[in-house]
Amino acid sequence: MTALPHDSVRAAWTALRTATPMLHLDTAACGRTSIATRAAITAHLELEAELGGYVAEAQADAETTTARRLLGELLHFATDEVALLDSGSAAGAQLLAAWPCEPGDRVWIAPSEWGNNIAAFADRGLEISVMDVDDHDHVDFEALQRRLRTERPNMVHLNAFNSHRALAQPSREIIEICAAADVPVVIDTAQALGHIEVPAGAAAVYGTGRKYMCGPRGVGYVAVREPWQQQLTPRAPAVNLGGQAVRNLESREAYVAGRVGLATALRQHVEIGPAQIRERLGAIGRALREGLADLPGWSLVDPVDAPGSIVALLPHEDIDLYQLRADLVARKVVTTVSAKERAPLDIVRPMLRLSPHVDFELSWIPQIRDLLTARHR
Template sequence: MTFSANELARLRADTPACSEVLHFNNAGAGLMPQPVCDAVFQHLALERDIGGYEAEASARGAIEHMYEAFAQLLHADASEIAYVENATRAWDMAFYALPLKQGDRILTHTSEYASNYLAFLQLARSRGLEIDVAPSDASGQIDVDALRSLITPKTRVIAITHVPTQGGLVNPAAEVGKVAREHGLTYLLDACQSVGQMDVNVREIGCHILSGTGRKFLRGPRGTGFLYVSNQIVDQLEPPFIDLHAATWINEDTYELSPGAKRFENWESYVAGRIGLARAVDYALDIGLAEIGTRVESLGARLRATLSDIGATVHDQGMRKCGIVTFSLANKQAREIAALLKAQGCNVSVSEPSSARLDLGRRSLPPVLRASVHYYNTEEEVDRFGRIVSKIA
């Protein structure tokens, strides 16, 4: 345990719902800390009282703080941060901005998220791109040597997911970054599930682009997301669409893109959510990402051991595993088990093969249960969850 009893009690006091229900669903999605809720509610109240434009103007400092907060969180520069309304749109804005043309090749991994792979398929159809899929090594993580061997003169981009949604795997993102640097390739990392549960350092990883959400391990508001784009490549990228915030209309026939990552933003945004997102980042930074990562990995390992001991099959792969735990029970359907767990006050979710065809599909797995722990969970809650699953089994 990395937190003192007093520190854990304080964190749980900021999350009263965690004492009522075993929240192992989507990394505690929706369980915002009270200070984050307060930040959102206070701005909404201000909008109610003085109007949206006036409230935004009065909160300019808090809004701008988001860039500095994420720069500290990701070890980046504030100019490399953009606010986007969700992780998928953030990833899309960057991916569709890449200057890819017919015959260019994208290199990815079997654990890639469904929405990302659908974008690969769309550009393969519309622009004539080619997709190469790196296999997994014996542990289930991306095989870095095989990745290197798949690079051709036409390879332009390596795009992988750091922590796939369908399991506890943590891909070796920094090792992939070394390969990208060796070959001068653009490196796009989906960090939707990793930012907030571990220290993510874009300089050490070596990615040029990173996307994520506020609503998962960061414990921010839903409808918020973020995008990191390195200053090394941002001027080479033309966003797929722009508005009067992303660009300046110079004269009737010309425009100029906004400097830095802000060219991927749009004028209208969820201001209360943006303020809440910044507060969520501050909250995580105050705790410490290294401390969060150690505790989450420890609780995840405890949950896997507990489930294995009661006869459940744990499906997580990789040399390193995080706080997402996937499992199944013999002769029982995942959705049936999820419903039974909900009746016992346990929130979990189900990972479908359709969201990970190159992973769950190739492993011939049916839908599996996903239980995600977070730092405010206790060892006793993990053990209690195991006892409830055991009775269902």
């Protein structure tokens, strides 16, 4: 097993955080916030207590603008094409509510689509159609091109990176194919931002800052490119704030302290180096899958060389994964169970998800193996 690249990235990332007794393998749920991020949140809360929430919000305008600018740069959007919301789910819901579509319009998805998104499409009255995929579960380019010759959906929706396993759709190529047919591509980037490269060219993207970006909970984002911004029709509970159409998706009642904290987390991410972070995360995922490939009682869901740091494990026996997760937490290891509702068209049986960040060390793999094989001895 080769050494992990960019030890300087690990050192810089770790130096920004307090020490923890836990082995965090749950970044795909929540990354660990830095000391400075928490300090920025606390400082703004103090300001709200002294000046009042709305006066403090006005004074934080430069920081929230910084958050929009840095998100835009990482996602390939302009600052005034980015809005801040309460979560990735809230961002997706507000975007879908304002999107130029009517009940009965079609949205094309991959079989691995996030379950909450499928429910949101149905609630909006959209007709869901599943795209063909190849042997690697990626959208089939030739099948997509053939279908676009005779059909035109309202949008193609993608998860840039899946929540439950190491599956990244080829977003760049799909955007290019759909652009030739004048079909917008909308991307859920919740698991992709700070994890894998997000390509330019999507009509809109949305997500949350609490995962690989390690921002606070309670802050999400949506970015919409022109000319799609002018086709948005913001609906309640959005409040018209004036200015760019996408900003009208922002709620007037906001977790401003969290937005200030996200600005700090974004700055730190950029200062360490997004490309180096992505490269190290990819190497960690490969090393962890390689180290667990022959784990007794378990099978890898994805190939060893799959992208990103998410590792999905399927137990051979019918065991209670929720109890296993609780047992692991008691042993100071944090993981997640991916049940069918996460991706109802893709998940057949619940699986265990590991998702480390750049602080992961190869020396931790034997400990993980021991914990997961204990029940098979």
